[in-house]
Amino acid sequence: MPTPRRLTTGLAALSLLATGAPVAASAESSAAAAAPSSQAGLPTTAFPLGPRAAAKQTSKAVAPGVDLFTLTHGSATDGYTVSVLMNGKDVGKRADAEAAAAACEAAGFPATIQEVIRPAVADYPEGAGYMVRLGSWSLKDRKEADKVVKQLKEVDIPAKADFLGDDGMQTTGPWQLRVLTVNPGVFRGSYHSSLGVSVAKREKTSAMAKHAKALAAVNGGFFNIHTAKELRGEPVGISVVDGTLLSEAVPGRSALILKNRTARITELSTTVTAVSADGERTVVNGVNRAAGADELILYTEQFGAKTPADDGTDAVLDATGQVLEVRPAGGAVKAGTRVLHGTGTMADWISSHTPEQWKLTVTTKVKDLRSGKSVPLTPQTSIIGGGVGLVRNGREHVTAQADGHANVNMILRRHPRTLAGVTKSGTLILAVVDGRKPGVTVGASMIEAARLMLWLGARQAINLDGGGSTAMIVNNKLVNHPSDGVERPVGDSLLIVP
Structure with a gap:
């Protein structure tokens, strides 16, 4: 669930705006949500974010079976603080935060070190970082936070005005x-x-x-x-x-x-393979993107740009895979054609295995990694x-x-x-x-x-x-x-x- 703000020992204890009800929905409210349909509308159980209440909603039929809903929920209670930047970021290591807070203190700006807990997700563990923050202002007083940012800049301390509702911690919305x-x-x-x-x-x-x-x-x-x-x-x-x-x-x-x-x-994977008329097979590394070193890239007629003007080689193919032309890199991909572009060793592969009038078979496969099926x-x-x-x-x-x-x-x-x-x-x-x-x-x-x-x-x-x-x-x-x-x-x- 979204993390409550936790203030650790700092150079001064300032009261940051941290109002609002917990964001997480109960298991009962999630389980009670019925699958929406054009007849049933959206769930009327408590909205899963912010205050425990139903969201206001309006609906409009777009077409048979297609419905548009507008939802609003919550109210504005968050305001602004000033976040000091450490190496260009607002969250850093504890040592960086302590150094930044000390610099603020030396310049006459009492600061607070705030621990930020990044919650665990399915494939990444929980982690902690630290922010250095100064002061708190209401929503209408953003200009006061901007003034502090300007004053900090004058003493070479980079900072930004930060809206607390963006944090991902407790909020009432809206x-x-x-x-x-x-x-x-x-x-x-x-x-x-x-x-x-x-x-x-x-x-x-x-x-x-x-x-x-x-x-x-x-x-x-x-x-x-x-x-x-x-x-x-x-x-x-x-x-x-x-x-x-x-x-x-x-x-x-x-x-x-x-x-x-x-x-x-x-979840998916793709495999693109090129097979020359002489039976030589190779992997095509990418489709319609910039080429790296020693890569073979396939460009389709939908690409909309010329192939890279590098030291590579292009093989221009028609719809059947016949090689129409082998040319230096940097040409257009015309309608009805595809281009295999090789750099480094793969440019050599094109030169060796795709002479004009030969056939080159390019196959593309997409695999569903959940089922293992194509x-x-x-x-x-x-x-x-x-x-x-x-x-x-x-x-x-x-x-x-x-x-x-x-x-x-x-x-x-x-x-x-x-x-x-x-x-x-x-x-x-x-x-x-x-x-x-x-x-x-x-x-x-x-x-x-x-x-x-x-x-x-x-x-x-x-x-x-x-x-x-x-x-x-x-x-x-x-x-x-x-x-x-x-x-x-x-x-x-x-x-x-x-």
Whole structure:
């Protein structure tokens, strides 16, 4: 459960704002939540976050079997403090916190050292860190905290004004959510993923929804912000659109598999193999991403950029696998073609085993790591890679380490969230939790997100990209309030198509 604030011995004992009821839901309230449907609506039991009371909710029918709910809950009681940064971060080791607190004291700013307990999740143990904080101010007095930050900066102490509702500890909220439920027994459309105009380019969820004439959509998985600027739409992890693998899996990470009106969540791996006409076989290391040293990367016509202009070699293939051209790297991937790009030793492999007019067979396989079975890539199949698994077989099961998010910021602190879940009866639940709006809506931690999806009736649930990416589109309208103030272009989206 979210951790209460624990103050350890510091240079001064200041009273930080720490009001609010415990966040955790009781086992009874989670178990009582019925799977939502277009007839039953959402649970009316106590909301699982904040004060023990029912959330206010309104509903709207979007289409037969598709319903949109707006939920609000809680009230604003958190205010601001000032957090000192240690090596650029607000949580550090005890020794770093003691040194930072001493520096504040020497400069005439009494400080408190606060222990932060990052709770254990399914694949990562509990851990402790330390924060150095100064003062407390009400929500309307943010400017007073900013003044202290400025004064600290003048004596070379980096700090920031910190809203206490973001901590992931006790809070009264408030929360604002939009929840979309799709009952496959009534809805007659289908589910799809979209990467927009290309893999490389980011695009707004609303634009992808409009192009597909979707009833509704939410943003998809994380995209790579640590690659070249022109490639930052590339998904981090698996992406399959209409049966075509467009990005390889990070083995063991959670994903959402969509087919017609079915959705399921599992962990996946991918294998891509190239076999030359002379029988030489090799592993293809990646799909539609930047190439590393001695790698073989497959670029599809959906890539939307040129292959890397490095010292590598390209083999251009037609739809049947015939080698049309062997060329220096850095060319376009034309419609109806694929390109195998090799660097280092793999450039030599292309030169040796893919002369023009030869056939090269490229196979892609996706494996469900829960069942051990292959996932058929039919034209009706789409897959979206998630950020973190949240619920497995009806129990809280947060896989932060496997999904690359094992840290205080991602596990404990509250952020806007986009969540997807599936009930026992097959109903798809899409939820967006707005956040980063002090006094309006605080977002959710990963653990809170898992409990929210359990309350909504999910037996399996996954965290998609969040933060400023969180967006829900219904009938071509943005229905939530992104934390950036405007809708952000993203890598991919989940579409509900009539």
